[in-house]
Every structure is written in structure tokens, then in C-alpha cells.
Amino acid sequence: MSAISAEPAAPTGWRLRAADWLEGRAFPYVLIAPMLLTLVVVGVIPFLYTVYLSLHETEFTRVADFNAFANFGELLSDGKFWKSMEVTAVIMVIAVPLQLFLGLGFALLFSRGVVGSRVLSPALLIPSVLAPTVVAMVWKIMLAPQWGFFTHEVIERFGILSGTSIFSEPGSAVAAIILIDVWQWTPFVTLAVFAGLQALPLGPYRAAAVDGASRWHTFRFITLPGVYPILAVLLLIRVIDTFKIFDTIYILTGGGPNDATQTVSVYLYKNVFDYYEVGLAAAAAVVIFILFFIVASLVYRLFSRTLKLF
């Protein structure tokens, strides 16, 4: 009768080396492989395909001849593209600082224990967690000409806009889009900064109190530097997000009146889905990516060198 081994046979030869390799240096990479593969499939491959499309003539969704940089030439000579960049920049330059400024202000108020802040804090998240289409519908109900609640109760009652409506005029339409973006995202900034404020150490504040520092100096030299990292991250997130603003505008104005609210995202969408200028839209996407890359790198370097962040 032969003896039965309780242990499985140990790997030998190439199997041993492979197991060794997997157990050694390769192990961390194997663990992150699924995530990396996902990133490659959903991020890198589509981007490379976009670059490929941007270098080709397209007929509807079909790729035709290689045309080098013709799409880029057409894009950069398209007045509508530059107009959309301008509109996006205006919204971004006004909305993002407002969100950061107001968010910081509200967070400071909350951190001082304003009455009802515990109830308000979770409620603050509501605008930020709403789907952009829902946000658009909420504001449509508020600002629609004739039947909008705000239009009827405020604008008409006090004769603020006579003979026209908010989304009929370029200036007021852009202002309303900025207002809606600020309404939606200031609470998120507030909560993020508020969380940052809670994490600040108390020691410097005690020292400042002992030294007789004023409230302004305490804020200027202790609080603000303490929340710089989170403000920097929020700035980046909001700049990127605002650059992508689409749903709200598309539902409320469709880019009008007269292209006044046509941001880059709306321009891209129209070129792909309304006009089927896929090559041109791909070129625009590549240009925007390069622009983002440059801006993000500059912001990163700025913060890391001057503020010693990251």
C-alpha cells in the first residue's frame, strides 16, 4: 500500500520561476492590473482613437482618408470654435472664483458654529448631487418666460427685464448660466473647505491668541495657508468641471441666443451629433486635451513651487 502525501506537489522548474516572479516584484502590478486595464480600455484607447479620428477625413461615423492636420486647420479657422472658447472662459473665470470665495466664506461661518449648521451641512449637498438635467429643469421652472416662478414673481413684478426674458438676451443668459453653476457647486466647495477647516490643528490658534493676533491675522496667516491645499485641489476640479459644462446649457438655451451660451462642450456635441463632423470634433477634443494638460501642469507647478503643495 502506497503512502498518500498530504501536501500538494511543489512547483519545479519554470513553474517555480513563474510563481517566484508573480510572488515577488510582479505581485503589486498584478493586483493593479484590472484597474490599469480598465483605464486603458475606457481612457487611453478612446483618446488614441480620437487622435486617430482627428487626423482623418470622416464621412458620418466612418473613417475615410488620412488628411494630416486638415481638421485642425479647419477648426482653428472656425469662428464658432473660438467663440465657444470665449464663452467657456468667461463662465469659468467668473463662476470658479465666485464658488471658491463663497464656499470659503460659508465654510468659515459654519466652522464658527452658526445656528442650524448641523442640519444645513447635509442639505448643502443637495444641489451638487442633483443630475445636471434635473438642475436645468429646476431652473427652467424658475426662469421660464411667462410661466417661470421667479420670472412671474420677481422679474415681472418689479419690471426688471422689460419686453424680453433672461435666456433671450446674450448678457443675461450667460449671467444666469454662471448663477446656476455657482448655485450648484458652491455648496460642494463649502463642504470640502469645511472638512479641511475641521482638520486644522488647534495649536497655532492658541499660540496666536496668546500673542494677541487679530482675527484677520489669524485668518490670513493660519487658516488660509491651512486650507490652501484643499482650495488648490478644488480650483483644479472646478476649472476642469466648468470647462466641461454642457447639460444645463443644452437644456436651458441650446447654446443660444445667437450662440451666446455655446460652450466648447456644446460646440463639440453639435458637431458630432447634429452635424456629424466627427473629424472636426475629434480635432477640437484633442486641442482641448492639450490645453487642459498645459493648464493643469502649470497649476501643479505653480502650487508646488510657490505654495509648496503636493
Add this chain to the structure above:
Amino acid sequence: MYAVPRVRRSWLICGLAICISLLLAACGGDDGDSGGNTGDSKVNASNWTLKSAAAPYKGTEIRVLDEVTGLQPAMKELIPDFEKETGIKVSFELEPHPDVIRKGEADLISGRGAYDAVMIHVAQKGRVLAADAVQFIDDYYDNEALRDPDVKFEDFIQPLTDNATKFGDNRLGFPNWNYNVVWWGRQDLMDDPGEQAAFKKEFGRDLEVPKTLQEVRDFAKFFTRSKGEKLAGKTVERDFPGFVMEGSQLSAATETLDPIYLRQFGGGLWDEDGKPAATSPGNVEAMKLWAEMWKYGPAGQAEMSLIDIPVVMGEGGAASGWIWSDFIFPIDVEGGSQYAGKFVYGGAQPNGEDPETRSTSAQPGTLVIGAGSKNKEATYLFLQWMASKETQDRWVESGAFMPVRKDTLESPAVTDGPRANLYAAVKESLAHGTPWPAGLKLYELFDAVNRMQQAVGQGKASPEDGLASLQSDMEEICGDSCLLPQE
């Protein structure tokens, strides 16, 4: 002795499994049935029944993408009967207007064939044709095994149907939804004796449904009131517009502007060869009237699209306007709005100065079979069933329908039913409807026209300047011709 720890081994197996799953998902796709049946050769015109024609396709599942308006839900209710009779399963998906255009057209043009049939508006015709994305139905229509001998194109409302569904000698499909524009006004205001007397005094005729575009203007002008003025004996609390129409950049305003105004004044966006012709004298005259009509509109007309018009009228916010007739169903129905039952309708009116140019906006929606469909014959049978007299008659019984067949126009529901007034207006609009020809870049043109109509309407450009700017845009978009060659 060497052994891989059990925990690490599990991690490795999980990681590899996820990688393989992702790869499979990325590459995946079941090609499914390749189709290719051409019907049962024993079935012909003399013994044709839907059941026998569908026998070879029993068990087939087809996917159809359609638009959701007031019309389609009633048709959807009838589909189980088709499924029961044929054994063909129909997945009938309804999406809102913008989504059915983008989602459906993307599927057609890409050739993926996720949908066997997709509803297209006439304005999409040129694009899907240029992309070879549609299966013409001629082969099926000529195939005795598939063709219902009782479904004939001459039985549909003509020449609208031919203009909308033909391209050269080929057919795209059957007309399914005859979308059309009608005029609507407030009957309760028209019934007011004080308003009747004042109207007669001002215009020298009775206050009734306008018969010409000029009378439409007079009606709008008459009922436009400022805050504090009287309307039907009551003081208005806010400015009251006499007319409301679409004006936003994303609207279908072009689909009213071109057929009802430009073409009726002898103009149009292009000439007979499709060459941009925005600056024609007729267009200038038409835009002058358009600009005048804008003055009688609500303050925010430049941001109003087709969904706003019924809301404004349903809330009593205007005296009259243009409306896509299928948008009336949810508004002019008990409980639909406070003014339900108080509306009166008229076919989109002719130009009183040149009635011979009569043209209105009627844009039939057509369910087309995608070139990428793998179930073309089964899909054809379904579309043919939808267009058949029997199905159309049953649809009429639902109360929310839009005639596509001539015989439906004579049915009691149209001539004597509770919506007889609406259907009389619809019948008139359909008789003079001029659907879009096949143009490659119509949506780019619509964008340009919408910018122009906003500028002219808001007084930011004169009709001449606005049209000159449009001409320049059109030449850039279309080149020499805006139309698709039919050869």
C-alpha cells in the same frame, strides 16, 4: 517545499478573471441571426394573410425605436395583437424628440443595427440616405410573400406621402406619424361680445378663425394687450401676447418659418436646384411679416421651443399661435389644462396676397428599416401592419391619432368626432404640406436660420441684413446645393 499562499493565489485568480472578463466585454458582441429570408414562396397576393406571411419569422425578435408624443402610446397598445398573430416579438422603445434623432440616427449611420427600425423625421432623410444607412422597402413591397395586397401607397394622403417617403424611385418606408402645424386660438375670447364688436369696428369683419396669414396677423395684433388693459371684460395683470410661436435656437422654428412664411411669399431657403437663395425678395417680405408677428409674442419668445408653446397656451398665456397638432392632445383634454375645450383650430393659413403659393408645414415621421438590421423582412411586416387600414382604424378609436391614410380622413372620428374641429384643420394642413426635400446638412441650416429668425424677431437685424447673413452662412454650409442629388 514551495507553496503559493492561498490568499495570494485567490487574489491572482481574481485579478486574471477580471482582466479576461474586461477583454471579453470590450471585444464582445453577438452577431445574432444573419437573416436573409425572403418569405414563404407559397404565400402570394391571392392567399396572403399576415399570419402566413409571418410564419417564416415566427420567434424573431425585432427592436424598434420611435418617438414619444401624444400619438405613439396608443399605437403601442395595439402591438401585442401583432405579436400574437405573427409570433414576432416587438420591442417598441419610445424616446423624446432629441433622443430619437441622435440615438436612432447614430445607430442607423453606424450600421450597428441595434435597432431594426428607427423613426426618422423628414429633415433626417438626406443624411441617412447619404450614409447608405436605410434599407429601401421596394423589394419587400414588390414581394408577394411579404406584401399585404391591401396596403397601397396610393391609399395614403398624397402628395404628402410621396414627397416625404420617396427618394428618386425608391421608398424609405410607410408614413407613420403625419406631424403637421396648425393654427390655434382661444374660442372663449372670440365668443366675447365686447371683443367681437371691437374687432368688427377695427377690421370691418367678423371675429372668426383667420383665413389668411394677414388675418392671422390681425388676430394677433388685436388680442395683444398691455398690463392693465381689458381683455374679454377683465383687466389683464401682465402683458398678454396675441400670438406665440417657437423662437429658441434649439427649436423647430425653421420648420414653420420656411413652409408657412418664406415659401408662401414666393421665396424659400433655396431655389429649384437647391442653391441657397435666402435673399430673394419673397423672403424679405416674409421676414417682415415674421418680425411683425414676433412683436405680438411673449417677452421670452426667443427662448421658447416646441414644448413651451402648449404650456403657454394651456395656461392662458396667449390668444393664438402655431402648434404641432400632436402636441394638442395632452393640453386640450379634460384635466389637461384650464383652457381645455376652449380652443379653436385652423389649417395653417395661405398668404392672402398670393393664395396660389399655398404651403404648410407637414413633416411625416417614417419608421425606416436600418441597413444593418438582421431582421428586415420581419420588420417590414411590422411596419406594413402599422400602416394597414385595420390597424389605422383601431388607432383612430383611441382618440389620439393623426391620419396617414385617405380613408381615415373620411372616418366619423375625423369628420364628426369630439375633435372634428382639430381634424378639419389637420386635413387642410396635410393637403398643402410640403415636407423637406433630402438635404445633407439641414440641421446646420436650421441652426443658421434660427439665429437669423431670432435676430430679426428681436429687432437686432433688419430682414434684409438677417437674410444676407443667412445667405452667407448657407453658402458656407451647402456650397452650390443644399439638396442631395437623386441620381
